[in-house]
Structures are given as C-alpha cells and as structure tokens.
Amino acid sequence: MEEIFHKKIINTHIYVWKTTSSNENLIKNPLLNSEELISAKELKNEKRKKEFISSRIALKKIFNKKLELKHQKSGKPFIKEAKHLSISHSYDFLAVTFGEENIGIDIEKPQYRMIKLMPKILSEIEFMEFKKEPSIDLACKLWGTKEAILKYVGDKNLNYKQDIKVENIELGVARYLKMYFKVEFEKIENMILTYVVRSNKPK
8 A cells, every 4th residue: 555645734644545455465564453454355356345444444543552443323333442533435546534624535537437527416507617617627526525524414314415515616615414524535546545624604
C-alpha cells in the first residue's frame, strides 16, 4: 500500500492510499491480528476482502497495531482513536478522513455509466443544470457530493433526490435538508476525491 495524498483541514486529516498488491499478499501484513485474519478469510467477495484488509492496515499504520475498526448499525465506521471517521473505496484506491471535524468523503473514477445514473439521483432542477454541460467529470462530482454527504450524515435511508441538494457545483455548495456544506474536489491520478464540511448558509 502506498500513501499518495495527505491533507490536513482544521484538526482533521484526509489520506488516500493506492493498493496494487493482491489480497494474498495484503493478508500477510503483520499489522493484522488473528481475529481480523479470520474475518477476512471468511469474505468470499474479493473486492470486499480488499476493502476490509486495506482499511485496517492503513489506519493501523497511522495509529497503532491495536486499533479496532468497527461499524455502527447504520454502517458508519468508527474507531476510539478519533472522534470522527469516514472511509471510501474505489478500485485500488482507499480514502480516509478522521479527526475532530466530521467530514464526509468519497473517491470515484469518472465513468460514462455515471451519466446514466444522474436521472436517478438528481432532482429535476439539478438534472436540468447537468444537461447544460454534461460530462463524466461533472457526473462524478455530483455523485461524489451526494455520497460524501451520506457518509457525513450516516443515514442510509436518506433520499438522494429529495434530501440532498447541490446548490452550486462550481462554488461547491450543497445541503442536506437545512444543513449546508462546503464541497471540495481533488483530482488524484484518474480519480476524483470529494469531501464535504459543514458550513453556514451562503448569503
């Protein structure tokens, strides 16, 4: 695993790792404990297995070997070493943010299939704006914004069309119900990293 990006915002860190090793090599990492090894080997899906292993190795490299990554009933991850934690996986990339500030994060590869998803996740007004200058990068940013806000909120039952509104993608303004967010993007290799931070209502 190779750390390829690190950024600090207030008292919160954002990291991105690239994993090119096979699961067979990853699972040999000495940072994994016996319980984690058993859980990893029980996973039949290779993609899910890589996500399980890589996220634990990355966090243990930052904190310590005794770290335990757990999940709430909502699916939101947590560790005792940090007040807030958000994780995103895509292809060989792992994005993690943790610290005092709650930050939602998502990492995605721009693809044409995302354009087909736009009518399913955008409101009518958002979709009209998207159709003015459609692109795979814009589709990826819109998808990433809604995914990152979902990670921030930690509620799998929220509705992308009704509950999350992208007010202005150029200015990076979005909201969930009455909660406003500042949206930021980073281009890392062929991926787009999206993260959202709570903000005041724009004037």
